[in-house]
Amino acid sequence: MRLKKYAEQYNKAKRQCNILSNLRLAALLAIIFGIILFYFEYRIFGILFSICTFVTFVILIVQHEKVKKRKELALSLSRINQQAVNRINGKWVEFKDNGEEYMNQKHQYSVDLDIFGQASVFQWINNTFSFFGRKFLKNTLTEPEKDIIKIKERQAAINELAGKLDWRQHFLADGSATENRMNNPESLFKWAENENHLFRRPWLVWGIRFLSLTTLVSLLVTFLIDIGFFYITVILLLTQLILFMIGLRSYLNANKFTDLQKDEILTYQKLLTKIEKENFESKYLSELKSSLIDSNGHYASKQINELSFIVDMMSFKYSPLIYFLLNVIFLLDYHCMIDLEKWKKKSGNSVRTWLTVIGKFEEISSLTTIRYDNPNWCSPQLTNSKQNLSAKNMGHPLLVSNACVGNDLNIRSSGNILLITGSNMSGKSTLLRTVGLNLVLAYIGAPVCANDFKCSVMDIYTSMRVSDNLEKKISSFYAELLRIKTIIQAANKNNSIFFLLDEIFKGTNSKDRHIGAAAVIRKLSKMGAVGLVSTHDLELGELEIEKDIDVENYHFSERYLNNQIVFDYKLHSGVSKTTNAIYLMKMVGIDEL
Template sequence: MRSAREEYERRLKAYTRLLGKQTKRVNTTSILRLAVFVIGIAITGILIYLKYPYLSISSLLVTMIVFTLLVVQHRKFKDNKKYTETLIKINETSIKRTEGQWKEFKDSGEEFQDEEHNFSGDLDIFGRGSLFQWINSAVTHLGRISLKDRLTVFNDSIEEKYKIQEAVKELGSTLGFRQKYMAEALMNKDNMNNPEVLFKWAGEKHERYKKTWLSIATKIMPLLPIGALLALLLVPGFTYKVLLLAILINILFLFPTNVERQNVLSEVAEYKKSLESYYKMVRLIENKNFKSEYLNELKKKLTDSNGVKASKQLEELQEIISLISDRSNMFYIIINIIFVLDYRIMIRLENWKENSGKHLETWIRTIGEFEALSSISVISYENPKWVMPEFLKDIDKISAKGMGHPLLGEKRVCNNFIMEMPAKVLLITGSNMSGKSTLLRTIGINLVLSYAGAPVCAESFKCPIMKIYTCMRVSDNLEKNISSFYAELIRIRNIVDASKSDDKIFFLLDEIFKGTNSMDRHEGARVLITQLSRAGAMGLVSTHDLELGTLENESGGRIKNYHFREYYEDDKIKFDYKLRPGVSTTRNALYLIKLAGIEVEDNKKGY
């Protein structure tokens, strides 16, 4: 079985070969189109010169028909070429991800960063070097929002989470579907803006266009100019003034609400490209047979109460929008006057909104849900050795075998980890750079993956459903005039308040109370850790304060000590990043000070 990298490379080669053929096809039809036009016009000119009127007209008609067919074919070939180029780009991007170059990807979800969120900032969920940047394959506005919610909001029950796991595994195995699905969105990427205006339009009603008399009038009004024209051609002595009068009547009929129609039709026309992609993405979902219950539940949302498929209804909307796009044609004004097309289009639009408009938001949100799940399934496909977590219902326990940080790639060092009753808090000590903070983030981000329905970076992983809170990266907020120390207090207060609720709480605290003196820091940390352990919250606390290690004996087993250590080889500091029980027994501050070029002994003499 091919690895993900090998399959991406195979597809890249296949699509590159196809692109070569398609490029030749596009160039050939382009040359042929020009040749037909030049030769056809030349022959027509010669026939006119030779005074063969019927042959010249026939030649011109044949030329225009063949030329038009070639234009349509050329456009189709160009679209196919662009689609193949998009698939090539997707596979090139996928190869970069497997090579660890994903931090170069433009979409890092930076706009989703939220300093006030319970954990996303500390666990690198968004921004440069983030989980979002690593896995995101969502292109549409709501697809990206859906992925953001999947990684930060965990309201699903355990049963739902297992369903999502099955959906993610199934999507992971359907690489062809996922790449085509993403390609359809990328074809019109620049048009995938926030569809809220479209949703608003779909819900707006213009009752005047539902009137029966107007529907009858739009059928009758074209008969006036058409009948007058036929009479002018066939009836001797029929005056052209009647034709002009008929045209004037139609113009006056079109005049009322002209500005309103212009605004409505122009607004929806802006979504032509994005609706084209939505339609094709819906078609891909509808034509795919899924096994997982969750995916089939999502798929059912792409039908209305009468069982009519969303693709059929979106196709009808596309036809209407194509008519709207024709309004920019120079001949449209003439056709509009004769056939009162503006009214006909508005009536069709209102009928469509009446029957299908209320479903549009559900369809587009469902498209986004599939994008989010496809993004998460990237983890499953590219990391087949990672495992889906097991969720514990009534047991406060986290256990993992071979757990590593998913964003560190080959640099990661894996640890076995267990946290179970009566222990509620693990106190992690160790010297600088030994791995304390990384361990906290490793556990935190793997919990995020678990709750999102993704596999985790471990050989086995079990956990209960908990609400995650962190206090790790805290900085000054000049805009709100908040110091880092006060910002840290706010975070800690939120954790304390949450621990008093009925929810299961999991917290990660990294070197708390850094902004105060050592005595207050020690006492504050001691009181906080004791209070959280008594409240029943679970969590990890990293600290340099080795004296906090005495809490293990004082807590009745609720607090356990673990540590990381360093060693020296050839007068160089080394770390194995392995978690061990007990309090740290080593220190490296003086070594690091010397590494910075500070002469420790001279400074001592100076004092």
């Protein structure tokens, strides 16, 4: 419905733009016709006609700009809603921005859990439009919050923002308006925080103001009262012309930067105004909003609006004649530079804070997508208990709903390890990623794909997609050893460790694999770490009977129907009793010898 609504608004505005363009042309022709009437002795009628048509022409220009902005807004909102529909329909894997450059093989879980890259969490939820917003979303996904109170504050913020769909979409539409929105704003911060001491000197400030005022008064006296002031006026104008030439380089250098930032500054002004005008009840959003008011009670939108006005005044250089006259008569450049430095002194150090707040709203808005698109997902309960996780009907967040099979899971105490066995393609690896991804979502304040979800705060470590490194001459087996070493070291420093090990030590022979895997599981359990281990080694199931460790066996199974393998992807207790490797070989044409 929303997509249709904004598409209709766009088409209506487009038609109005065409009509207003034609009317503007007609008004312009009418002005010319009035001038012709004046030329052919119809002076009074020609003047009146020209004035009326000129006023009409100006009104049409103003109206045309308003309609043009409505058209652009409707088009942007239409695109945003189309993207939302595509996300719900599972076409989000076609979105261009997947955060691939953030992939880091050394990160403790992001590669294994598909946080970045094709078909990733980032590609699924990313609604950021600025460098800071994108950076904050990346940081949130890789460095989740560990303070339960702060996580709950984020949950409240996400739930509140989910109910402000119109606000979120207009915020995104305004933020996406500029082409350079993804540029690093560090140069803007440096410019805003840098001082030009010359234009802050009191003697220069008052001298320029006195000189320009004296010149203006002299001009008025010369033309309106006494021509005798002519020579004084000429001297004053020449003085200002010389000053204009002296300060031109400094002005042009400043203007070159502000001209590049002009559209971004206008966009920031719109975004800050939207934040300031909206009422927020959650603590997280309210505190973000309150940080836009400085110690003197000045609102960020008002301060950046002042900057926008100064930048507009500096744009008179695009009309050379007007620009020259304004400088010779008023010393416009100097006044702009003085006002700019005055603004920097008052507000320059706040720019970083303003853009940080905008970026934080982008990040939370992206996470809100999960809540809005999945109203049946639950808000996880964070507990202070040591290392626990219980979930009912938990599914993989990135799978289309009709392809997602839910499972119950329970890790009850410190040192509890679930050993997952099962045939090829039965769902072992998917279960591990399901658990890991839902934990990440829980820690960033987002809802999780489950009917009920309770967990303590733990550091997540994974070893699932370990590969060799030819450049460093590291085999996949040794790379896995290094990864597991990292997990053991982390468990040694911190008891709140949750790990996911997929097909442990698959890169070596069966005897060594069994001995090594058993040793790792024993060590991690005794160190108090909790997690899941998937394996094809059914003999590891015997670890469950050892008294000094806490291991539980679970498995996935399959059945055969009409010469086909059928998986139910449901988790069952105990060790797997089936294998399917030989059958799969036959299916692809490899006969058993």
